[in-house]
Amino acid sequence: MGRTLFPGSGAGSVLALTAPLSFWGGVNPENGRVIDPRHPQSGQSIAGQVTTIPRLIGSSSSSSVMLELIRGGCAPAALLLGAADAILVVGCLAGRELGYTCPPVVEVDPMTLLALRGGDARVEAAVDRAMIISADGA
Amino acid sequence: MELTPEQHAVAAGSDARAAAMRIVAESGVLLGARRLIPIASAHIDGALYHGPSGVEFAEFLAAGDGRVAVPATLNIGSLDLIRPQNVVHTLETRALALRLMQAYEALGCAATWTCAPYQAGHRPAFGTQVAWGESNAVAFCNSVLGARTNRYGDFLDIACALSGLAPDYGLHQTGNRAACVLLVTDSVPESLKRDDSFWPVLGALIGRRYGGAVVAVDGVAPQASEDRLKALGAAAAAFGETALFHIIGATPEAPTQDQAFQGGQPEETVVLTPSDLREALSWLSTTDQPVTAVGLGSPHLSYEECVEVARRLDGRRVRLPLYLNTGRHVLQRLQAEGMEAALTNQGVALVADTCIVAAPIIRDQAGVLMTNSGKFARYAPSNIDHQSVFGGLSDCIETAVAGELRRDLSQWR
Numbered sequence: 001m002g003r004t005l006f007p008g009s010g011a012g013s014v015l016a017l018t019a020p021l022s023f024w025g026g027v028n029p030e031n032g033r034v035i036d037p038r039h040p041q042s043g044q045s046i047a048g049q050v051t052t053i054p055r056l057i058g059s060s061s062s063s064s065v066m067l068e069l070i071r072g073g074c075a076p077a078a079l080l081l082g083a084a085d086a087i088l089v090v091g092c093l094a095g096r097e098l099g100y101t102c103p104p105v106v107e108v109d110p111m112t113l114l115a116l117r118g119g120d121a122r123v124e125a126a127v128d129r130a131m132i133i134s135a136d137g138a
Numbered sequence: 139m140e141l142t143p144e145q146h147a148v149a150a151g152s153d154a155r156a157a158a159m160r161i162v163a164e165s166g167v168l169l170g171a172r173r174l175i176p177i178a179s180a181h182i183d184g185a186l187y188h189g190p191s192g193v194e195f196a197e198f199l200a201a202g203d204g205r206v207a208v209p210a211t212l213n214i215g216s217l218d219l220i221r222p223q224n225v226v227h228t229l230e231t232r233a234l235a236l237r238l239m240q241a242y243e244a245l246g247c248a249a250t251w252t253c254a255p256y257q258a259g260h261r262p263a264f265g266t267q268v269a270w271g272e273s274n275a276v277a278f279c280n281s282v283l284g285a286r287t288n289r290y291g292d293f294l295d296i297a298c299a300l301s302g303l304a305p306d307y308g309l310h311q312t313g314n315r316a317a318c319v320l321l322v323t324d325s326v327p328e329s330l331k332r333d334d335s336f337w338p339v340l341g342a343l344i345g346r347r348y349g350g351a352v353v354a355v356d357g358v359a360p361q362a363s364e365d366r367l368k369a370l371g372a373a374a375a376a377f378g379e380t381a382l383f384h385i386i387g388a389t390p391e392a393p394t395q396d397q398a399f400q401g402g403q404p405e406e407t408v409v410l411t412p413s414d415l416r417e418a419l420s421w422l423s424t425t426d427q428p429v430t431a432v433g434l435g436s437p438h439l440s441y442e443e444c445v446e447v448a449r450r451l452d453g454r455r456v457r458l459p460l461y462l463n464t465g466r467h468v469l470q471r472l473q474a475e476g477m478e479a480a481l482t483n484q485g486v487a488l489v490a491d492t493c494i495v496a497a498p499i500i501r502d503q504a505g506v507l508m509t510n511s512g513k514f515a516r517y518a519p520s521n522i523d524h525q526s527v528f529g530g531l532s533d534c535i536e537t538a539v540a541g542e543l544r545r546d547l548s549q550w551r
Binding site for chain 2 (some may be wrong): 005018026029030034037056057061063064067068070071072080085087089090091094095098100119
């Protein structure tokens with residue numbers, strides 16, 4: 001169902017971000033809220049959510065925002081990406097060196113991304129394979 | 139991923155070098171790399187303060203006896219160390235931001251504090267493998283210098299610098315550097331190509347429309363100066379994830395169209411129209427409200443750009459705050475030549491080591507920032523709650539002097 005970019009497990013309600021996003025300048029590191037005014041999900045929070053993102057754009061400072069979210073307890077429950085990107089995963093790798101629990105990051109195919117639009121989901125990402133269990137794909 | 143026995147041994151350790159090796163190697167696995175390759179230099183984007191976690195990470199590396207294995211320059215921090223009064227942090231934030239910058243210096247990085255390291259003496263040779271962070275610097279390094287890097291985010295850049303290695307994937311490999319989209323500019327007026335405001339708009343268009351694809355632009359080489367390519371790359375990397383572009387006839391991997399495409403054919407050929415450009419121009423302005431400040435220098439202004447600002451000001455005082463963001467490599471020269479004093483007397487605010495969109499420098503809580511930078515236009519609304527108004531350098535200067543918007547868009551019709 002997906003390729004694990006960073007292993008782990010997480011569950012929560014699904015927040016589908018429908019446009020590409022830069023975490024730096026796009027997400028408030030203190031609370032996880034989407035602050036890019038041009039983004040369709042502006043004002044919503046990724047904290048604790050199974051968050052889908054078609055692709056990441058923009059500044060390479062986004063790793064720092066990811067680590068800040070992890071340290072502050074405002075990280076998404078899981079990140080499902082339409083295209084692999086090292087920048088957010090590196091935030092998780094740094095978090096692991098510091099001893100924090102970090103959310104799983106999974107690259108998913110376009111069909112899976114489209115199917116996840118709401119409801120709850122659980123992500124189990126092992127190194128060799130990732131499972132996404134959706135309770136309600138509606 | 140095949141690590142050498144030496145790399146395995148390093149990764150099994152408990153010091154900073156071990157943590158760096160684990161981060162580089164595991165990133166490499168995720169990115170599909172088969173091996174790690176030696177790098178010649180690094181540019182580090184981790185010293186901008188985003189919160190206590192970055193300080194924790196940098197001090198963790200410094201406490202683990204971390205030391206860069208290759209020459210490494212530093213991107214901006216959150217403080218202006220030369221003119222501390224420029225930045226209005228709380229005492230707590232100032233202390234943390236300073237600790238962050240000091241930790242990176244303790245790791246052996248050079249205190250360049252600029253997002254234009256390529257104009258501060260850090261210019262890797264054509265074909266050199268490097269690991270750079272900061273999206274504009276990555277685009278410039280690949281496209282204009284022809285050195286090879288991927289977009290290394292915070293933490294991975296310093297991990298590469300500490301280990302002296304990078305994962306062998308993406309733009310490190312020759313085949314991935316071929317253009318796949320050809321942008322033809324025959325129907326764009328030459329007068330527009332000669333206007334400095336054309337370049338960030340073209341960059342925004344490339345970034346937003348073509349994302350990570352390598353784009354080659356034909357028909358703009360005669361006008362492609364280094365500072366214009368800098369502006370293009372910064373806008374492209376702010377509006378998309380552009381890490382490499384080619385300007386046929388100007389950039390080093392594209393002396394000809396055939397070389398830009400490495401002998402292949404374009405997957406897509408697009409004839410750029412004035413209407414495409416007008417649409418991209420519209421992305422760079424988010425309001426019609428009155429301008430409250432003018433900001434230049436993202437990426438940091440070169441010495442030549444500062445001279446051009448002074449020439450256009452021609453001794454006049456500004457009515458609106460005018461911020462010139464540059465690096466200490468330029469500021470020191472401006473100070474030595476007396477130009478800093480002259481600009482200050484005209485009411486211009488010089489900012490070094492950081493910038494107005496990355497640190498709290500503009501005193502107004504909200505407002506409207508006029509800029510000639512695609513990157514400032516992209517990030518001012520979300521980062522500092524300033525809507526953006528885009529214009530060329532001359533329009534920005536005239537607006538600052540007049541105290542209200544002066545903008546000539548006739549060349550875009």
